[in-house]
Amino acid sequence: MNIALIGYGRMGKAIEKIARERGHDIAFILDKETTTGDLSKAEVAINFSVPDAAVANLKLCFDAGVPVVCGTTGWLDQQAEIHAYCSAKNCGFLYASNFSIGVNLFFQLNEKLAQLMKNHRETYTPLLEETHHIHKLDAPSGTAISLAEGICKNDPSLPRWTMNKDDEKGLQIVAHREGEVPGTHRITYSSKIDELHIEHKAHSREGFAFGAVIAAEWLNGKNGIFSMNDVLNL
Numbered sequence: 683m684n685i686a687l688i689g690y691g692r693m694g695k696a697i698e699k700i701a702r703e704r705g706h707d708i709a710f711i712l713d714k715e716t717t718t719g720d721l722s723k724a725e726v727a728i729n730f731s732v733p734d735a736a737v738a739n740l741k742l743c744f745d746a747g748v749p750v751v752c753g754t755t756g757w758l759d760q761q762a763e764i765h766a767y768c769s770a771k772n773c774g775f776l777y778a779s780n781f782s783i784g785v786n787l788f789f790q791l792n793e794k795l796a797q798l799m800k801n802h803r804e805t806y807t808p809l810l811e812e813t814h815h816i817h818k819l820d821a822p823s824g825t826a827i828s829l830a831e832g833i834c835k836n837d838p839s840l841p842r843w844t845m846n847k848d849d850e851k852g853l854q855i856v857a858h859r860e861g862e863v864p865g866t867h868r869i870t871y872s873s874k875i876d877e878l879h880i881e882h883k884a885h886s887r888e889g890f891a892f893g894a895v896i897a898a899e900w901l902n903g904k905n906g907i908f909s910m911n912d913v914l915n916l
């Protein structure tokens with residue numbers, strides 16, 4: 683398969699390594715200052731650029747008829763526009779806030795736990811914490827937003843997520859930025875007498891990169907809007 687890499691930073695380079703190991707070729711690379719290859723030769727694009735450039739880069743690929751796997755976070759206020767643009771171009775699009783297989787299983791576990799906890803909200807208070815490296819541009823992380831949406835949709839007593847400590851009705855998210863941490867997400871339910879938590883901790887970027895390449899292999903030749911649930915049959 684011929685792949686276009688949109689964004690050639692930490693993730694773009696990790697994806698290139700895994701894609702080549704799996705026998706794929708890199709037909710095109712677009713980074714902030716450099717462009718190599720030919721986008722029209724790509725069968726699928728994998729976009730891990732910066733939040734500000736995500737929408738323009740997605741449209742560039744759809745205009746060229748190249749379906750896109752997108753891991754860039756921090757642009758979801760324009761998601762409806764991108765879905766409409768992709769559909770109008772009869773192209774394929776797959777966004778995931780997190781491509782690691784473990785996190786996608788963790789999303790399911792999080793929703794199950796929220797369903798159990800919704801009947802015990804007078805006892806347990808939830809808190810969502812995420813920790814990432816100091817270079818990360820957006821906060822909270824896209825993965826934290828997905829987890830928060832998974833909790834709020836299963837628990838009507840939590841109408842929204844928030845990073846404002848004074849918003850007592852919202853599900854609290856706290857974002858920590860430390861060193862080179864690839865990504866840790868923890869949901870804690872605390873009561874006066876005990877505490878329960880679930881956590882996913884990425885040891886490296888490899889899991890995100892592997893999931894993105896698997897998703898690109900799955901998206902090749904498809905039109906429509908998809909998620910990792912489709913890829914993993916969850």
Ligand SMILES: NC(=O)c1ccc[n+]([C@@H]2O[C@H](COP(=O)([O-])OP(=O)(O)OC[C@H]3O[C@@H](n4cnc5c(N)ncnc54)[C@H](OP(=O)(O)O)[C@@H]3O)[C@@H](O)[C@H]2O)c1
Nearest residue numbers: 689690691692693713714731735753754755779780781890
């Ligand atoms: N979904 C997931 O599983 C997952 C996992 C990890 C990370 N992410 C997300 O993926 C994105 C990239 O993460 P990263 O750690 O690889 O960041 P990074 O190392 O900063 O890489 C981003 C790259 O995009 C380049 N870039 C800047 N403007 C561009 C433009 N207009 N067009 C194309 N490329 C451009 C940057 O170039 P310069 O450095 O020259 O500006 C940089 O090389 C972030 O949004 C992050 O949150 C998602």
